[in-house]
Amino acid sequence: MPDIKEIESELGIDTKAAIIEPVQHPDLAEHKIHLHIKRDDLLHPIISGNKWRKLKYSLLHALNKEHQHLISMGGAYSNHLHALAYVGHKLKLKTTGLIRGEQPKKDNQTLSDLRQWGMELEFVSRGAFRELRKYRNYDSEPAKKYDGFWIPEGGASHEALPGVGEILKEIDMDFDTLTLACGTGTTLAGIAKALPGTKKVLGFSALKGGGFLEKDIKKLLHTKGMPNWSVNFDYHFGGFAKSTDELISFMNEFQSHNNIPLEPLYNGKMLFGLFDLIKNNRFKKGHNIIAIHTGGLQGNRE
Numbered sequence: 247m248p249d250i251k252e253i254e255s256e257l258g259i260d261t262k263a264a265i266i267e268p269v270q271h272p273d274l275a276e277h278k279i280h281l282h283i284k285r286d287d288l289l290h291p292i293i294s295g296n297k298w299r300k301l302k303y304s305l306l307h308a309l310n311k312e313h314q315h316l317i318s319m320g321g322a323y324s325n326h327l328h329a330l331a332y333v334g335h336k337l338k339l340k341t342t343g344l345i346r347g348e349q350p351k352k353d354n355q356t357l358s359d360l361r362q363w364g365m366e367l368e369f370v371s372r373g374a375f376r377e378l379r380k381y382r383n384y385d386s387e388p389a390k391k392y393d394g395f396w397i398p399e400g401g402a403s404h405e406a407l408p409g410v411g412e413i414l415k416e417i418d419m420d421f422d423t424l425t426l427a428c429g430t431g432t433t434l435a436g437i438a439k440a441l442p443g444t445k446k447v448l449g450f451s452a453l454k455g456g457g458f459l460e461k462d463i464k465k466l467l468h469t470k471g472m473p474n475w476s477v478n479f480d481y482h483f484g485g486f487a488k489s490t491d492e493l494i495s496f497m498n499e500f501q502s503h504n505n506i507p508l509e510p511l512y513n514g515k516m517l518f519g520l521f522d523l524i525k526n527n528r529f530k531k532g533h534n535i536i537a538i539h540t541g542g543l544q545g546n547r548e
């Protein structure tokens with residue numbers, strides 16, 4: 247039986263490195279808000295942030311079933327495929343990545359890493375890619391086609407939830423609200439499921455028109471209501487991977503106060519949104535917030 251602790255140590259996952267740091271910013275002092283950041287980006291140099299959290303128990307499931315081939319899907323800059331390819335490389339498992347859209351003339355750095363770590367890449371049309379999104383179980387259609395263990399886009403499966411929930415065991419301070427960026431909503435669902443008492447989790451959608459998001463989160467949680475979570479859709483900056491000068495100048499300003507690297511796809515948008523809500527007095531004075539840095543810094547490369 248594979249031992250997940252041994253696998254974590256073989257991969258070099260370091261939960262102690264993923265510290266909680268106070269955030270410095272004049273807006274926080276002015277509005278009397280306490281903000282810390284859980285540096286999950288420091289969990290591992292490559293399998294950073296929510297990537298490992300979401301993959302952990304899917305991987306264990308695959309290994310328990312003696313699968314040697316992991317298949318998944320993502321965009322050409324996918325943090326999820328990047329982490330998966332590295333895990334496959336380290337654990338000597340075969341990996342296949344189904345990539346959205348046409349093959350670019352020249353590999354970007356993410357694709358080049360995927361190939362270097364031995365991931366087989368197959369570029370699929372946007373239409374076919376959309377179709378693939380409906381396969382959510384490890385043994386669904388692509389698993390049969392490619393003869394392996396299927397992991398949905400972004401690692402969005404029920405099996406991802408307990409791994410994400412483990413973040414809470416590493417938070418040894420009191421707080422009122424946790425915030426994080428949402429793509430598929432799986433990370434938010436894992437946190438919401440594990441969150442004790444009256445505490446709340448607030449997600450910021452990185453996608454425009456993410457109307458599916460609340461529905462998907464409810465599905466993952468097997469619930470109809472939203473007792474301890476909500477998603478804000480106001481800070482997508484035009485859509486996934488879209489950015490504006492305003493967002494970049496916010497990130498630069500944030501980084502002038504804090505030595506914390508950000509990327510504009512997820513964490514930059516989440517913090518921009520959070521600071522905007524703080525400036526608009528949407529949190530009571532004295533409110534304690536912990537923002538989860540979900541990593542993804544590899545996507546900053548060309």
Ligand SMILES: Cc1ncc(COP(=O)(O)O)c(C=O)c1O
Pocket residue numbers: 295296325326400427428429430431432433434512513540541542543
């Ligand atoms: C850096 C980063 N943050 C946040 C997310 C969103 O996570 P989720 O898809 O679980 O909502 C992703 C996607 O996995 C990501 O790569």
